[in-house]
Amino acid sequence: MSVLKTVICGDILDFVEDPAKGQDTSYRYFSPGVLVIEDGIVQQAGLEADILPALLAESSDYQIQRYDNKLIIPGMIDTHVHLPQTEMIGAYGEQLLTWLTEYAFPTEKKFSDEDYAREISKRFLDELLRNGTTSALVFCTVHPESVNAFFKESQARRLRMIAGKVMMDRNCPEDLSDCPETSYDDSRTLIEKWHNVDRLSYAVTPRFAPTSTPEQLQKCGKLLEEYPDVYMHTHLSENGDEIDWVKQLFPEAKDYLGVYEDAGLVKKRSVFAHAIHLSDREMETLACNHASIAHCPTSNLFLGSGLFNLARCEKHDINVGLGTDVGAGTSFSLLQTSSEAYKIQQLQKHKMSAFKGLYLATLGGARALDLEGTIGNFLPGCEADFVVLDDHATPFLKFRLPHTETLHERLFAIMILGDDRCIQETFIMGESVHKRDL
Ligand code: GUN
Numbered sequence: 001m002s003v004l005k006t007v008i009c010g011d012i013l014d015f016v017e018d019p020a021k022g023q024d025t026s027y028r029y030f031s032p033g034v035l036v037i038e039d040g041i042v043q044q045a046g047l048e049a050d051i052l053p054a055l056l057a058e059s060s061d062y063q064i065q066r067y068d069n070k071l072i073i074p075g076m077i078d079t080h081v082h083l084p085q086t087e088m089i090g091a092y093g094e095q096l097l098t099w100l101t102e103y104a105f106p107t108e109k110k111f112s113d114e115d116y117a118r119e120i121s122k123r124f125l126d127e128l129l130r131n132g133t134t135s136a137l138v139f140c141t142v143h144p145e146s147v148n149a150f151f152k153e154s155q156a157r158r159l160r161m162i163a164g165k166v167m168m169d170r171n172c173p174e175d176l177s178d179c180p181e182t183s184y185d186d187s188r189t190l191i192e193k194w195h196n197v198d199r200l201s202y203a204v205t206p207r208f209a210p211t212s213t214p215e216q217l218q219k220c221g222k223l224l225e226e227y228p229d230v231y232m233h234t235h236l237s238e239n240g241d242e243i244d245w246v247k248q249l250f251p252e253a254k255d256y257l258g259v260y261e262d263a264g265l266v267k268k269r270s271v272f273a274h275a276i277h278l279s280d281r282e283m284e285t286l287a288c289n290h291a292s293i294a295h296c297p298t299s300n301l302f303l304g305s306g307l308f309n310l311a312r313c314e315k316h317d318i319n320v321g322l323g324t325d326v327g328a329g330t331s332f333s334l335l336q337t338s339s340e341a342y343k344i345q346q347l348q349k350h351k352m353s354a355f356k357g358l359y360l361a362t363l364g365g366a367r368a369l370d371l372e373g374t375i376g377n378f379l380p381g382c383e384a385d386f387v388v389l390d391d392h393a394t395p396f397l398k399f400r401l402p403h404t405e406t407l408h409e410r411l412f413a414i415m416i417l418g419d420d421r422c423i424q425e426t427f428i429m430g431e432s433v434h435k436r437d438l
């Protein structure tokens with residue numbers, strides 16, 4: 001069979017390191033540049049003048065696609081999002097615990113119906129791709145049907161996705177409650193069925209400490225022991241009332257993270273959403289176990305949860321990715337999410353560059369998901385998921401962008417002003433899967 005060879009021409013930008021460790025060596029920018037892809041895998045990225053003539057002299061098989069003056073970045077990575085909450089973004093007026101009971105739980109009940117879950121999965125994945133998000137770590141619901149529907153739809157679209165069945169056996173409505181044994185059995189069946197199938201991976205998904213008994217958390221730990229390369233995905237230290245509640249429910253634990261530690265849930269491939277109000281001990285424990293944080297700025301502002309301290313994570317060298325946390329988050333766009341992350345840092349007198357914002361949305365996310373070398377940048381061997389950005393997407397951007405001079409000014413304007421309208425085209429494994437309507 002012949003190999004599908006493609007050359008994408010444009011302004012190629014990716015990250016090879018965290019800008020906090022040295023901004024100038026953290027990114028690569030090739031303008032005008034090329035991205036060379038064979039059978040969905042990146043072969044090389046570089047300046048057009050260095051690569052294209054030699055490539056064409058060697059072979060005439062390359063299909064050339066030109067996006068002159070358009071930025072081409074790796075597909076963005078959402079490290080924390082809830083599939084079932086797609087239909088209830090923007091529910092008014094509550095903080096975390098009442099928001100969950102008033103809005104989130106009632107919506108999640110609908111996902112016992114696999115057909116319904118499939119319909120919402122389609123809408124959800126369409127929305128991710130429209131926003132330039134090509135991979136995500138996803139909460140489904142307590143129903144195995146929701147996971148089957150989500151994975152089937154992701155598989156049909158050849159997407160790299162990580163997801164899991166919510167485990168919760170207390171402090172939730174009866175019809176959303178499982179029990180330690182059934183949650184273990186159902187999760188195991190789903191792992192056997194889906195984990196490492198095509199581009200799919202499984203995440204053991206206890207909702208958060210208040211909705212699991214210690215017995216259920218132990219079962220989560222057992223799953224992680226039996227399947228060492230599956231993910232663990234939960235919430236941590238988001239809201240003051242939640243933290244007080246965890247203290248009451250688990251009086252023996254050292255602190256909130258200690259609850260998860262006691263069950264063996266803090267490890268590489270463990271991703272904790274929010275992690276806003278952590279002690280130094282908790283930060284150190286995350287760092288030395290190579291666990292990751294999904295920072296969810298739009299959600300933290302919407303629910304009034306608090307200000308995430310990025311500088312502290314940089315100091316402790318903790319992997320951080322960005323999460324939209326839809327439906328407490330208010331946008332599917334990781335550009336918008338980066339913009340809100342910037343403002344949260346501003347409120348704490350910490351300057352977050354556009355380089356850092358785009359790093360968090362791409363390589364930072366890949367690192368948080370232990371997928372560096374697979375997605376997140378354009379180094380040889382990476383899967384060719386990428387996005388063509390249009391920074392003239394609206395009449396106002398068309399006016400504003402010519403007033404930028406440096407690369408950073410251009411990226412910062414896109415980060416602060418951009419959204420789904422700036423996503424001109426999204427590619428999965430080298431193939432176009434979304435083109436914006438003009
Ligand atoms: N903590 C436990 N469940 C949830 C949820 O669905 N959303 C958010 N933001 N926090 C949670």
Ligand code: ZN
Pocket residue numbers: 080081082235273325
């Ligand atoms: Zn969440």
